[in-house]
Amino acid sequence: MSRAIFGLTALLCVGIATPALARAEGAASKADEARCTRIAHERFGEDVTLTRVVHLDVTPATAGDAQGTPRMSALPAHCRIEGIVNARKGADGKDYGIGFAMALPDDWTGRFLLQGGGGLNGSVKPPVGPVASDGTPALARGFAVISHDSGHKGAVFDDSFLADQRAALDFAEASVERVALLGKAIATRYYGTPIAHSYMTGCSTGGREGMLAFQRYPELFDGIVVGAPAMRSADSNLGVEYTQVLFNQAAPQDEDGLPILSQVLTDANRKAILAGILNQCDGLDGLKDGMVENVAQCRFQPSRIGCEEAPGEGCLSTGQVRALELGLAGPKDSAGYPLYARMAADTGIVASPMGYLPTGLPGPFGPPNRATKIDLDARIHAIRNTAWQRLTDTNYWTNLSTYLGRGGKILFYHGVSDFWFSPFATWDYYQRAAEANGAAFTQASRFYMVPGMLHCSGGNSFEEFDLLSAIVAFVEEDKAPEAVTAYRKREGEVRESRPLCPYPAHTAYQGGDPKRAESFTCEPPAEAD
Numbered sequence: 001m002s003r004a005i006f007g008l009t010a011l012l013c014v015g016i017a018t019p020a021l022a023r024a025e026g027a028a029s030k031a032d033e034a035r036c037t038r039i040a041h042e043r044f045g046e047d048v049t050l051t052r053v054v055h056l057d058v059t060p061a062t063a064g065d066a067q068g069t070p071r072m073s074a075l076p077a078h079c080r081i082e083g084i085v086n087a088r089k090g091a092d093g094k095d096y097g098i099g100f101a102m103a104l105p106d107d108w109t110g111r112f113l114l115q116g117g118g119g120l121n122g123s124v125k126p127p128v129g130p131v132a133s134d135g136t137p138a139l140a141r142g143f144a145v146i147s148h149d150s151g152h153k154g155a156v157f158d159d160s161f162l163a164d165q166r167a168a169l170d171f172a173e174a175s176v177e178r179v180a181l182l183g184k185a186i187a188t189r190y191y192g193t194p195i196a197h198s199y200m201t202g203c204s205t206g207g208r209e210g211m212l213a214f215q216r217y218p219e220l221f222d223g224i225v226v227g228a229p230a231m232r233s234a235d236s237n238l239g240v241e242y243t244q245v246l247f248n249q250a251a252p253q254d255e256d257g258l259p260i261l262s263q264v265l266t267d268a269n270r271k272a273i274l275a276g277i278l279n280q281c282d283g284l285d286g287l288k289d290g291m292v293e294n295v296a297q298c299r300f301q302p303s304r305i306g307c308e309e310a311p312g313e314g315c316l317s318t319g320q321v322r323a324l325e326l327g328l329a330g331p332k333d334s335a336g337y338p339l340y341a342r343m344a345a346d347t348g349i350v351a352s353p354m355g356y357l358p359t360g361l362p363g364p365f366g367p368p369n370r371a372t373k374i375d376l377d378a379r380i381h382a383i384r385n386t387a388w389q390r391l392t393d394t395n396y397w398t399n400l401s402t403y404l405g406r407g408g409k410i411l412f413y414h415g416v417s418d419f420w421f422s423p424f425a426t427w428d429y430y431q432r433a434a435e436a437n438g439a440a441f442t443q444a445s446r447f448y449m450v451p452g453m454l455h456c457s458g459g460n461s462f463e464e465f466d467l468l469s470a471i472v473a474f475v476e477e478d479k480a481p482e483a484v485t486a487y488r489k490r491e492g493e494v495r496e497s498r499p500l501c502p503y504p505a506h507t508a509y510q511g512g513d514p515k516r517a518e519s520f521t522c523e524p525p526a527e528a529d
Contacts, residue, residue, distance in 0.1 A: 090164035116202015146183035203227030243327035250319025268314030300345035348417025415453030
């Protein structure tokens with residue numbers, strides 16, 4: 001979130017009091033301000049420094065817009081705390097430490113939430129808990145929320161911090177435990193009462209952090225929402241690069257013998273792929289509406305849009321058909337062993353990328369890659385022997401007996417059109433965890449495929465849904481969620497809605513208004529992989 005959420009009327013609780021900024025809520029609000037002032041003088045460990053403590057008034061709601069500003073409900077009055085853990089000079093001479101920010105609402109529900117990060121982190125996001133909340137984030141619901149930068153400062157994909165051992169370890173895993181424990185200590189001290197329930201939500205890197213939390217720190221949280229986890233980032237990046245190489249091999253060459261990137265996949269090629277996916281898979285849910293809902297039963301065959309089978313503008317050459325078939329199947333080593341999961345044939349894979357994210361099939365965007373060869377055996381060997389990668393990856397550990405034994409719950413979701421981190425990689429983990437833990441896992445978890453959604457958001461999808469309420473009800477009332485109502489991100493008085501079904505079930509059209517969720521039911525596929 002790039003907008004300044006906290007740039008409104010505020011009362012500085014450390015130092016001076018400004019009469020002109022006085023609030024009108026009366027004694028209760030003054031008591032909250034006084035409580036905020038007092039916390040600034042508390043100590044939470046020798047290596048914890050509070051750098052700013054401020055009491056903030058209610059923040060108005062935002063409607064959201066087509067430019068990407070998220071819709072968000074009003075945020076309540078709260079005490080905002082900022083600080084740093086273990087501030088120090090690193091091996092490279094740079095300043096390090098885990099920066100954090102925490103929001104403590106005046107009206108607290110007893111719930112605590114750790115907010116996951118994104119990319120390689122490097123910045124402290126506003127602590128509101130926006131993930132999978134349908135525009136009403138955790139803070140607006142009375143949660144105490146903490147966010148952090150995982151131990152370093154830098155741009156979203158600046159990996160220079162890896163030169164410092166502690167910074168690398170903090171990003172890989174340690175910051176999740178440290179910040180969670182710190183946030184709990186602050187909340188308990190601030191409110192003078194124990195936390196009732198602890199949660200975590202995150203997508204991408206935040207999803208990976210959620211997975212490492214229930215795998216490696218099973219006592220920390222009662223419920224976790226994991227979105228599109230970057231749980232094996234080097235493998236997924238290898239898959240993206242492999243697909244680019246395949247299409248480069250099929251592309252026309254320039255005078256230097258290099259692939260012409262603008263012709264790797266033309267707009268006409270992309271339209272042909274989209275039409276092929278829809279022709280083969282759109283109607284499997286009973287409604288042709290430009291979306292593939294029956295994900296488990298989609299058997300897309302690229303050969304059917306090859307120029308010999310479907311002659312005409314935009315059909316795929318023999319080389320492009322091969323590239324699409326192999327790219328969707330995922331990279332394999334020389335022995336035929338999969339190095340990453342297969343990718344989904346979904347509508348968003350032909351979309352333009354989201355800024356720096358490799359969200360779809362190759363094209364003339366991002367850093368130029370004209371390679372036509374790739375040694376998959378050598379590359380995967382290097383990946384498997386990178387110690388830092390071993391720590392960050394969360395796709396291996398499946399023994400969840402402690403987390404599940406404490407009654408912990410997990411909700412997974414993943415955009416089907418995510419071409420960076422395959423939804424089937426997450427589904428593969430889910431299946432292996434189910435095999436390892438049996439009914440204890442399947443009864444305490446759900447997995448939601450989000451048709452059309454790109455990486456964490458976007459695409460032709462119903463991308464707004466509330467899994468935060470679902471995880472709370474799951475934890476506190478033992479109400480296992482089934483269909484969750486999802487909404488299309490559109491302007492207008494009526495929000496178009498549709499059920500989000502636990503995979504491998506899918507929404508099946510039953511008749512009536514296709515813009516309303518009640519016109520659909522969740523049905524299992526006739527046949528699933």
